Amino acid sequence: MATEQKKRQLSESFPAGTRLFDVNDDPGPMYVIQRGRVKIERKRGKILELVAELSSGDFFGELAIFNGRARTHRATVIEDAQLLIIDAKTLASLLKRDPEIAIRLLQDMARPLDGANALVEVYGERDPVARVVLELARLNDHEGEFSEAGRLFVATERKALAERVSAPETLVARTLRRLARLGLAFEVEGGIETVDPARLREFRDFLASRMA
Known part of the structure; x- marks a missing residue:
């Protein structure tokens, strides 16, 4: 007591x-x-x-x-x-x-x-596309939950992601479409599903090497 x-x-x-x-x-x-x-x-x-x-x-x-x-x-x-x-x-x-x-x-x-x-x-990342990829990877690490399909789901939609990384929503939409074409992440109802967070980091490193 x-x-x-x-x-x-x-x-x-x-x-x-x-x-x-x-x-x-x-x-x-x-x-x-x-x-x-x-x-x-x-x-x-x-x-x-x-x-x-x-x-x-x-x-x-x-x-x-x-x-x-x-x-x-x-x-x-x-x-x-x-x-x-x-x-x-x-x-x-x-x-x-x-x-x-x-x-x-x-x-x-x-x-x-x-x-x-x-x-x-x-x-600290200047490239807005890389910021989107990094933030998605960070959300996966700290807030992600596995969906029934075995993918990592975060309850953050496109608009919220754009606000988090201070980037236009149109740019975030293009980035997410590119990730989908690469088979890395997909927009779903209520958030985003990622197949493999480690591959997102690899994609970010690829973007950085292209800009160097």
């Missing part, structure tokens, strides 16, 4: 639009998303780049606890959220009481970082 009461005290609701912290803010707590969504952005010059969109079960802000340095990213609630707020003292107490938490924390940290690195790769 005491544990549940303490957990409720650490949990707080935040409406969409709430900025939890910004670049160069003093270090603070880490957050665990119980429900809702949060986007993480970083600054490159005067431009804000999307790094990740996180949802239930994900956590963020842990680096400020470990290194004690100013925040390097901006975190904004994009869907009404319930967040578990864990400061350095609370985390230290948890780790001392249950060392296995440290192992799970380090294992879980790897997953969002993999996703973040993939996003940086997508948005």
Whole structure:
């Protein structure tokens, strides 16, 4: 009972639009998303780049606890959220009481970082066709589910994909038709099915070599 009461005290609701912290803010707590969504952005010059969109079960802000340095990213609630707020003292107490938490924390940290690195790769690519291919491959890796046909399905349609990679929808449509002709990916109702995500990477490398 005491544990549940303490957990409720650490949990707080935040409406969409709430900025939890910004670049160069003093270090603070880490957050665990119980429900809702949060986007993480970083600054490159005067431009804000999307790094990740996180949802239930994900956590963020842990680096400020470990290194004690100013925040390097901006975190904004994009869907009404319930967040578990864990400061350095609370985390230290948890780790001392249950060392296995440290192992799970380090294992879980790897997953969002993999996703973040993939996003940086997508948005750092200048060629819009390559951005489409990269983003589709990233979605397959992190959100894909196998369909009855044995293909990897992502619930992202053409228009949404165009918005994600900042490219015209007509260009995305041409790219998807080209992928279909190559037997790599196909538009289906409600999203896109990919036969082999690894071949998408090969296709992207082929595009890059043609432009070199």
